[in-house]
Amino acid sequence: MEGDDAVPPLLQLAAKGALPAAETGRLLGLLGRRTRYEAGPALPSLELAARQGAHAEVWTILRHLLAAFLPGEGERARRAHTDAVVLATGIATWAGARGEIPEVAAHAKRRGSASLARACRSLRQFLTRET
Template structure:
């Protein structure tokens, strides 16, 4: 379902989403596994999810991201390095959260949002965390 492959499956995905039978969180977890092995898929995956969101599946895209982020983003204090890819996904998640008016803390994001780091990644985590925890 990455890149141009989504176009042909978009009607099916939207139909499953409309029925409430699209396993969004499971898709997110599986996508995180793929991305950790093949970082070059990030642009194609974001393009596919953007296409799905623009076609009316924005809430499902958010649910996919809620499944993806905890699996993809290393926890604060772990020895896994933060990369540009992590930053890209958190920034994209903030966009989608704003589109959907999403709420509900994501612990791994909250952990990074609470640090004093001044990196772009920490900034994006603080931005996403603020959107998710706003009253």
């Protein structure tokens, strides 16, 4: 499936409570790390699904995608990493998400002003905010 073609099935599964969101996110993240597949093209479809009501499910997908997808120590960050974190921040807001994501926290603690570190700091700040 390409682009927006993925959204209707995702919405249908979410509405039925049958979307394996955590596993979907983990697999998308692993595909992005271990194959030539780029996770970036999936992001607009995930955003569209969230805008159409599946924001909680999309948040779960993104939370697990980030845990598997973000670069490890010594790996180079790409624009798709930053884009995924920026999208996750917006979706986390819609979903009222809370809680630490260790991989995001690790990037947030890095010194410097690299775009990925800044995006991770923003997401971490939102997720760990006090009520």
